[in-house]
Every structure is written in structure tokens, then in C-alpha cells.
Amino acid sequence: MYDVVIIGSGVIGMSIARTLSDKDSLSIAVIDRDVPGLHASYKAGGMLGAQNEFVQDTALYQLALRSRDYFKSLSQDLYKETNINIDYQEHGLIKMAASEDDIECLKAQYHFLNQRDRSVTTLSENSLKDLCNDSIDFNHHAIYIPNDGQINASKYTKALLKSINNKGIDRLYHTEVKSLKRLKDCYKVQTSHSILLAKKVVVAGGAWSNDLLENYQIEPKVTGVKGVVLLLEHEHLNLKQTLFMTNGCYIVPKRGNRFLVGATSYVDDYSVGTSTEGEQWLFNKAAAYIPLLNSSNIIHKWSGIRPYTDHEWPIMDEIDNGLFLVTGHYRNGILLSPIIGKLMAEWIVNDQPPSLIKDFKAKRSVHL
Ligand SMILES: Cc1cc2nc3c(=O)[nH]c(=O)nc-3n(C[C@H](O)[C@H](O)[C@H](O)COP(=O)(O)OP(=O)(O)OC[C@H]3O[C@@H](n4cnc5c(N)ncnc54)[C@H](O)[C@@H]3O)c2cc1C
Numbered sequence: 001m002y003d004v005v006i007i008g009s010g011v012i013g014m015s016i017a018r019t020l021s022d023k024d025s026l027s028i029a030v031i032d033r034d035v036p037g038l039h040a041s042y043k044a045g046g047m048l049g050a051q052n053e054f055v056q057d058t059a060l061y062q063l064a065l066r067s068r069d070y071f072k073s074l075s076q077d078l079y080k081e082t083n084i085n086i087d088y089q090e091h092g093l094i095k096m097a098a099s100e101d102d103i104e105c106l107k108a109q110y111h112f113l114n115q116r117d118r119s120v121t122t123l124s125e126n127s128l129k130d131l132c133n134d135s136i137d138f139n140h141h142a143i144y145i146p147n148d149g150q151i152n153a154s155k156y157t158k159a160l161l162k163s164i165n166n167k168g169i170d171r172l173y174h175t176e177v178k179s180l181k182r183l184k185d186c187y188k189v190q191t192s193h194s195i196l197l198a199k200k201v202v203v204a205g206g207a208w209s210n211d212l213l214e215n216y217q218i219e220p221k222v223t224g225v226k227g228v229v230l231l232l233e234h235e236h237l238n239l240k241q242t243l244f245m246t247n248g249c250y251i252v253p254k255r256g257n258r259f260l261v262g263a264t265s266y267v268d269d270y271s272v273g274t275s276t277e278g279e280q281w282l283f284n285k286a287a288a289y290i291p292l293l294n295s296s297n298i299i300h301k302w303s304g305i306r307p308y309t310d311h312e313w314p315i316m317d318e319i320d321n322g323l324f325l326v327t328g329h330y331r332n333g334i335l336l337s338p339i340i341g342k343l344m345a346e347w348i349v350n351d352q353p354p355s356l357i358k359d360f361k362a363k364r365s366v367h368l
Contacts, residue, residue, distance in 0.1 A: 013204035015341025037272035043304025227263035
């Protein structure tokens with residue numbers, strides 16, 4: 001019997017597993033069906049947009065700020081453990097109003113952020129051009145958030161995977177969990193290959209988390225929101241800051257003069273692969289802001305599925321004795337993963353929810 005079985009080896013499941021293994025000599029298994037294209041975690045832009053994403057001082061905003069602060073040391077620890085560099089960068093993020101209609105909202109966000117952090121500033125047209133080495137063509141309202149960094153999400157996910165392997169956690173590949181059943185003092189986890197018993201189970205199945213918990217009728221429901229991403233390359237483009245437009249398009253500079261351009265949003269779409277329409281929207285929007293991108297090469301394109309809940313409020317809860325649901329991190333799962341790993345591991349070991357994570361409860365209509 002395992003002490004803890006974690007279903008889902010995205011950044012959420014693996015961050016919990018990694019911290020748990022540091023805490024105690026627990027026997028832990030992480031299970032994933034590993035279908036190509038189904039891990040959102042490998043597909044993400046890698047933005048650590050703790051301030052970019054929020055306009056109110058909520059429990060989620062506080063988690064995001066704390067989690068962002070972990071990344072510098074986490075990137076060093078992961079490099080020591082795995083030899084994988086997750087390309088942590090601290091060049092900041094520029095948020096830009098995509099239309100006249102968005103200017104007031106961006107000003108309100110600036111006001112909120114600047115009251116709490118004076119390093120957040122508005123940018124004049126000239127200071128924006130200077131910051132972006134003259135690469136940008138933009139004259140609406142823009143603000144600069146210097147502390148929102150970024151990483152390479154694919155390398156981060158690979159580093160977590162290598163780290164949990166190094167730590168002796170059992171990793172069951174190409175294994176689908178078919179059902180979960182509560183027995184007297186443990187859970188029966190029926191997989192495509194075998195039956196496992198576990199004292200505690202964590203469902204971290206991203207956008208598919210509901211499927212295993214139908215008996216509990218959990219609210220809010222988790223829905224998949226598909227995003228398409230392009231990776232462009234331009235040898236002469238000198239842009240360091242992430243650009244984030246209020247229409248949802250963003251440009252994240254990566255190593256080797258590559259620029260990740262994201263992302264479309266298709267609600268309740270679980271398909272894998274890109275569409276010409278999505279690719280064109282991204283390319284045209286990005287090139288409208290950064291004209292040099294018109295002559296860039298498309299190196300790669302892909303899609304991923306974000307776990308979304310109403311009001312974009314994640315679920316982190318013990319929904320039955322020893323059964324935890326941790327999902328719904330939508331556009332911020334990479335950013336939030338270190339703190340969630342830490343807090344959920346504390347909860348699982350101590351049988352007490354840490355106060356920082358108590359506001360993310362699910363409702364269940366059926367008590368088994
Ligand atoms: C295009 C895109 C851009 C993004 N950009 C950012 C960003 O810049 N910054 C940021 O912070 N976040 C970003 N995100 C969001 C982030 O990627 C997600 O919030 C995060 O990866 C979710 O992690 P997860 O572990 O919950 O889910 P996933 O990574 O989806 O992992 C869930 C896993 O569970 C497995 N699974 C599900 N059901 C079963 C089952 N029954 N049996 C076995 N295995 C199962 C799946 O195979 C999957 O591997 C982005 C997402 C996308 C798609």
C-alpha cells in the first residue's frame with residue numbers, strides 16, 4: 001500500500017510529490033496516462049505573472065506573489081539536482097492596452113499594483129521604445145511590472161520529472177486511472193494495468209480532474225480551455241521583456257532569439273493540435289506590435305489545455321477523508337506550482353489545511 005498516490009504528473013502533481021518526498025519517508029506514486037499533448041504544463045508560456053494577472057488583493061494574489069519569489073532558488077535547486085536549466089529570467093513584463101476600451105481597466109490595475117509596489121510604473125511612448133530597444137510599434141497605454149519574471153515551462157516540467165525520479169518516487173507511465181473507490185481505511189485506485197491501494201490520494205489531473213470524481217458531484221466544475229502557441233525566431237530582434245496585451249496575445253522572449261507567442265482560448269475544447277485560424281491570429285497580433293516579427297520564422301507550434309473553473313478560482317481541498325483535489329489553476333499553474341507543492345504537502349502530512357490555502361474549497365453534493 002502507498003502512503004500517497006498522486007494522479008497527474010503535470011507541474012501541480014509533481015510539485016506536491018517533490019515536496020512530500022522531502023518531508024518524510026513516505027511511499028509515493030505519481031500516475032499519468034502520458035498522452036502526447038495532454039500535459040498543459042509542457043505547453044505553457046512560462047510567465048510568472050503574479051502582478052500581471054491580478055487586480056484585487058485576494059488569497060490567490062497573495063499565493064501568486066509568494067510563489068513567484070520561490071522561482072530563483074527553485075531554478076538553482078533544480079539545476080543542481082537534475083542539470084536542467086529552466087531559464088529563469090528577471091526582465092519584467094510590459095502590459096499594454098490593446099484598444100482604447102481597455103485603457104481605463106489597465107489604469108485601474110496600475111493603481112492597484114503601484115499602491116503596493118512602487119516599482120510598477122506607467123510607460124511613456126518613448127520610455128516604452130527605449131525599454132524594447134526600438135523594436136515596438138505601440139502608442140496606447142502601457143505599464144511596466146519589473147518583478148514578473150519567466151521560465152521555460154517545458155524545461156521546468158522536465159526538471160520536475162527528473163527530480164521526482166531521482167528522489168525515488170514511483171512514476172507509473174502510460175497508466176490511466178479508471179476509477180477511485182473509498183474502502184474502509186484506504187482508497188482503491190483502479191488503473192489500466194492494475195489495482196493500487198493508497199492511504200491518501202491526490203487528484204491533480206488538470207482539465208480532466210472531474211472525470212474521476214463524478215460520484216462526488218464537485219462544484220465548481222473544471223473545464224478545458226485550449227490554447228494555441230507559436231514559437232518564432234528572429235536573429236535581429238533584441239527584446240528582453242515579456243509583452244502582454246489586454247486582448248490575450250503575449251510575446252515571451254526565450255533563449256536563442258526565440259519568441260513564444262501565445263495564446264488563443266477555446267473553451268471546452270479538448271482537441272490536440274493547432275488551427276490555421278489560431279496561428280494567423282497570433283502571428284498577426286504579434287507582428288502588429290513588433291514589426292520585425294513579420295520576417296520571423298515559425299520554428300514550432302503547439303497547443304495545450306488549461307484547467308479552468310468559474311471565476312478562475314482554483315480548487316485545493318480535501319473532498320473526502322484523505323482524498324485531495326488540486327486543480328483549476330487555469331493560466332497560472334506554472335506560477336503557482338511551487339507554493340501549491342509546499343502547502344499541499346504540509347496539508348497531506350499534518351492533516352490540517354495551512355491557513356494560506358483554506359479559501360479554495362470545493363462544494364460536493366454527494367457525501368460517500
Ligand atoms: C497555451 C498555454 C499557456 C500557458 N501559459 C502559462 C503561463 O505563462 N504561466 C503560467 O503560470 N501558466 C500558464 N499556463 C497554465 C498552466 O500550464 C496550467 O495551469 C498548468 O500546467 C496546469 O498543471 P496541472 O498539473 O494541473 O495540469 P496538466 O499539466 O494538464 O497535468 C494533468 C495531467 O493529468 C493527467 N491525467 C488526467 N486524468 C488522468 C487519468 N485519469 N489517469 C492518468 N492521468 C491523468 C494528464 O495526462 C495530464 O498529464 C498555460 C497553459 C497553456 C495551455
